[in-house]
Amino acid sequence: EDVDIPSRRVLITGATGLLGRAVFKEFNENNWNAVGCGYRRAQPRFEQINLLDSIAVHNIIHDFQPHVVVHCAAERRPDVVESQPDAASQLNVAASGNLAKEAAGVGAFLIYISTDYVFDGTNPPYKETDVPNPLNLYGKTKLEGEKAVLENHEGAAVLRIPVLYGEVERLEESAVTVMFDKVQFSNKSANMDHWQQRFPTNVKDVATVCRQLAEKRMLDPSVKGTFHWSGNEQMTKYEMACAIADAFNLPSSHLRPITDFPVVGALRPRNAQLDCSKLEMLGIGQRTPFRAGIRESLWPFLVDKRWRQTVFH
Secondary structure (H helix, E strand, O other): OOOOOOOOEEEEEOOOOHHHHHHHHHHHOOOOEEEEEEOOOOOOOOEEOOOOOHHHHHHHHHHHOOOEEEEOOOOOOHHHHHHOHHHHHHHHHHHHHHHHHHHHHOOOEEEEEEEHHHOOOOOOOEOOOOOOOOOOHHHHHHHHHHHHHHHHOOOOEEEEEOOEEOOOOOHHHOOOHHHHHHHHOOOOOEEEEOOOEEOOEEHHHHHHHHHHHHHHHHHOOOOOEEEEOOOOOOEOHHHHHHHHHHHOOOOOOOEEEEOOOOOOOOOOOOEOOEOOHHHHHOOOOOOOOHHHHHHHHHHHHOOOHHHHHHHHO
């Protein structure tokens, strides 16, 4: 039988990850011919590509001839970047610059996923034109990645986003969902950061923004440069944990807010809120309310399913 394959082609790196899976799904379900690539978890669903292998990268771009490349692959755990700086720099900077060069070579629009951690968090909200000043090595490698991308592909886009959550395969996949066990097991008290201001953002919303940006670009070549997208509910981890408890009708009295400046791990910005008005003015954007999004994401990990009645009825 003839299968109608959509004519618009998109290549997604990091398609096995939390964001990449959502981006792949979003394009795939909206009349794009989407190919995802990953590394460790790629087969059988996605192409297995080592992004540090420049020949492999060249070959997939030239064979597939994508109109759009969404570059989600990165080392995004700040504490891992601090402990493995060379490997992180290879992936976040060198591989990103090379991918941008190859995308430019076939005339593909590239969207490079970056982070709010390029800012120091002292003077929010941040516009795209504000001067970055990353506090940790993760933020520095992502900022260098931005520069490498734009130097190698003048028509590329950088999309900075904050902390993500969504449909996880394991709770540890997101800094938001990883808190669920501490919330659920209320027999012991749990310390929760109540210092850093975050803007939890659903990967489905970021995926929609990527698709809208790509489709806008297909019509208008002036769509390029740096953009910001973020949820608009400001919460500390303590407040997220309380909202999660509330969403599942669980107690939260065992959660303890810690308002001190955190002393362990990589430095984090206090409040790196992103101003998203540039994309909003283009008519681009989608925001899932946190309680609805987190309930959908965490429901499969709920230990006591007796709450089903109270949560959904």
